Amino acid sequence: MDFYFSLAQLIGVHTLLGLSAYIVLLTGQVSLAQAGFFAVGAYTAGMLTVLAGWHLVPALGASALSGAAVACAVGFPALRVKGLMLVIATLAFGEGVRLFFFNFDYQVAVDGIRLGPLGGEGFRQIRFFPENGWGTGEVMLFMWVFVIAAMALLWWFDRSRYGSVLRAVGEDELAAQSVGINLTAVKVSAMTVGGAIAGVGGGLYAHYTTHIEHSSFNILVATFAIAYPILGGLRNVFGTLLAVIFVQGFLVEGLRFMGDWRNLLFGALIVLAMNLRPSGFLGGRRRA
Amino acid sequence: MLELKALSRHFGGVRAVDGIDLAVAGGQIFGLIGPNGSGKSTTVNVITGLLPPTSGTILFRGEDIGALPTHLRLRAGIARTFQNIRLFGQLSVWQNLWVAQNSAEDRARQGFFARWLGGQGGVREEIARLLEFSGLAHKQDELAANLAFGEQRRLELARALAARPKLLLLDEPAAGMNSEEIAQLRDRILKLRDTGITIVLVEHVMELVMGVTDRIAVLNFGQKIAEGTPAEIQAHPAVRKAYLGGEAA
């Protein structure tokens, strides 16, 4: 049973990651910075529970805020460039965050043990769950509360005028500004919401793995983040969830019996999927 | 209403718009005509802020709007349609009008949450009225991309009206229409003028331009070569030369 619980935890974290990219993709922007926001959230929450002794819930709130703040700060300059330039700018930002944590030391003695991030060694002993005696099942339920909340939030956005405006910007920026939509405000707001979701995801990730290091936030994580909504299609949030279940549940776990070959198949399946369904599983939305 | 003073827009060495002076009075239907490449669309793009002018000033209701970004010019009351239709194809007809309600009046009417995150309740009447006006009420839940060509043109006009404009720039609204559709368009344009909207009509289709406009300016090679009433323009020698000379070449 524990195996399925931890699989559900993994799927939960990756869904948050995918949703954070989903809302940015709605505006037509491809951001590879989501792993960076994820990292900021993870280190923020970890340091608050381990070093400052906070409870996890307010620490996750701080993760959301820090993720949002960084995303907003990055959004203003980065969203001045478009398309492929933005892909590269955000990719470089994500790498910059990773390299920052690669060089980030902040250790404090807690009960005689030195704890906290230590550069390339990473940040060990984020033991909020075991210290408070939470079982795998409880942790999973706790995490899914946040996943479902994030999905509900984006579902609501999609049905509101804000959602239509996001999609209008994604479809035709020129027409959108010509009907009075403030492109910068809309794009930065989407980036900020995405940053908050990624931050929460990072905070949860730090606590269920108990150990984070810079390489947990590399380009592959960033590409996974955009891969989920692209594979799932942008029609609604369930496409993203479906893609995460397919990738993490089926490709990564379900094909474990294939050993080494599984990793080979993974890349090949993405290539194949994009050839067969360029608009994603739940696609149909033709993107300009 | 709208005044252009010595407005220029150059692309490298090409003087797409080269020192145009124009004055459009409130309540008028003002025609802007000229051969292909004479700078009409560039003028519209500069007025709406999609292109910065190389030099010159743009006054709207007496104020210099040259430094305003596009979305603020719309909120000030300048709406437009595009020569090549630019709808939000993956949004429904209804949503296309919903996202376009950005007039100062609409922004003030609802609070932040009701406006951005509220449902579709509060704004129905205005959109229903626009759909009725455009003859698209029965298509309101259709994706804009699935509409027929004439319907898309009508929707684009309705989308521009959703911003409650004071000045409406129509960039070749009759392109590709048959004569029956052009007649309907003419009726709509006249109705809009009667509600007090000033209209700048950029058009090639002479039966429309000559039939509805109060005043016409003719552009050629980025410069204004004539201005006057439709009758004056039809008799103007320079205009005849520009058009016939253009065709002969």
Add this chain to the structure above:
Amino acid sequence: MLDFLQAVSDGVLFGATYALIGIGFTLVFGVMHKINMAYAAASVGGAYCGLLVLKVMAGAPAWLVFLGAFAAGGVLGWMVYLTCFHFIPLSSPLATLMSTVGMLLLIDEVIVHVTNGMPQNYPLMFDDVMLRAGEFTLRGDLLLVFGVSVLVMIGLLLLLYHTRLGLATRAVSQQPVAAQLCGIRLVRVNALTFVVTGLLGGIAGALIGASVGMLSPLLTLPLTVKGLIVTVIGGLGSVPGAIVAGLLVGGFENVLQLYRGVTERDLYVMLLLFVFLVFRPGGIFAPKSGRD
């Protein structure tokens, strides 16, 4: 001061490989307006294939290995085109972005699978040559890297500016529709662009392998990032820009490695990119803004 000059010259010489990778990204962008995320991985893959020459013919000279990498790079480039671009409609930029990322993962994993993740020694040339001027030295292997890169770039420029294929390529990158109307077969130009960039990539991979002394799958991601940074700093689509930016980034990172250490080095490269994005978003050779 001498340390500084030494770091700059070593970095600039090695930067020639970045320039080659940058050219590959930039050419594909110029012709198709797409990013080929698999490019750096395919380049390293090509270099690995070069090692097969040693399997077949033990003790083969290093230049033969390089030639093998060169050829294999071209084949891989064509395969990337076929799997990631040919069948995906041009109107789905996200799909090609994703498919090339999938290809990147696939190439990476094939390398890991075949070599069991062990780094492979790469044959060296001129590594025992040292040109000295007082304390200042020029390493022979780096000079070779630089020299070969320059030759390859000259070859590319000749191809682009003095052959029909080059003319067609430039025509497509400037006016795709008009080029087609003039009888240029778009599909063929696209495919050939991938083959040509693949050839460049193969030789770049081999040169990197030779100057580092070995190849590892861990090279692909950093090389992808560096290549993209070079492309942006040089200006998307600009070949001369990619060359200058490659040398600039090579020198810059080596100087910072000298003063700030290898772990912090790349952080400053990212900062360099952001400086460019804020102050000169069009890159070193920003194209003049055209109509619309």
